[in-house]
Amino acid sequence: MSSTELDEMIKALSHPVRRDILNWLKQPELYFSDQEHPLSFGVCAGLIDQKTGLSQSTVSAHLATLQRAGFISRKKVGQWNFFARNEEIIKQFLSRLNEQL
Amino acid sequence: MSSTELDEMIKALSHPVRRDILNWLKQPELYFSDQEHPLSFGVCAGLIDQKTGLSQSTVSAHLATLQRAGFISRKKVGQWNFFARNEEIIKQFLSRLNEQL
DNA sequence: ATTATATATTGCTATATCGCGATTTAACGA
DNA sequence: TCGTTAAATCGCGATATAGCAATATATAAT
Numbered sequence: 001m002s003s004t005e006l007d008e009m010i011k012a013l014s015h016p017v018r019r020d021i022l023n024w025l026k027q028p029e030l031y032f033s034d035q036e037h038p039l040s041f042g043v044c045a046g047l048i049d050q051k052t053g054l055s056q057s058t059v060s061a062h063l064a065t066l067q068r069a070g071f072i073s074r075k076k077v078g079q080w081n082f083f084a085r086n087e088e089i090i091k092q093f094l095s096r097l098n099e100q101l
Numbered sequence: 102m103s104s105t106e107l108d109e110m111i112k113a114l115s116h117p118v119r120r121d122i123l124n125w126l127k128q129p130e131l132y133f134s135d136q137e138h139p140l141s142f143g144v145c146a147g148l149i150d151q152k153t154g155l156s157q158s159t160v161s162a163h164l165a166t167l168q169r170a171g172f173i174s175r176k177k178v179g180q181w182n183f184f185a186r187n188e189e190i191i192k193q194f195l196s197r198l199n200e201q202l
Numbered sequence: 203a204t205t206a207t208a209t210a211t212t213g214c215t216a217t218a219t220c221g222c223g224a225t226t227t228a229a230c231g232a
Numbered sequence: 233t234c235g236t237t238a239a240a241t242c243g244c245g246a247t248a249t250a251g252c253a254a255t256a257t258a259t260a261a262t
Contacts, residue, residue: 100124180239
């Protein structure tokens, strides 16, 4: 992970809503039990929109930021987009931070 | 550490120069060997100014940000201000992030 | 084809952050 | 007291970020 990538990751975490989203995605069955599609796909954007209480476009931008940073992945199924944590990247990020900080 | 404090800490880290400063302070004898005062006091602001290449006022603001976040402490001796890492807080921050992320 | 749904993208305003030079404050020395 | 040095604070312009409504795009259903 380059220094530029690390920077992008930390910046992605520097907004409480984005950290909330990452946390919700940690236990989808707890926070998104009402999803009609299997949670194994991930959580679809609309439900995340609802949970934040922010507008659809704002949340879409937050999700894009998290994805660019590598923290989440997107899986498109039909007209829905499902998001899930990228645990491997998150682990790498944490160990990098533990060394470097 | 409250959620507001955590937020302030992550924001403090979300600027590369502030992360650089934290890193330099990890090994003062390596990066600030030319300091005339004992490094046990910490590193004085002027030397950090030089090392960043940014203006005095800009670096002063960065140092204030790091201090508000709790990452560094300030020790005033005569007309100089010496800064040092607050290892305990940094450790707490990392373990909090490891849990929460 | 048309309509409906899900979500990304665009255009905009408001606010926050960064960086600088200038000024102020504080401590020291002559 | 006066000048010097160190560093914080102020005022400013430039850029980045966040939020929204409106629009565009893509898929699905009728």
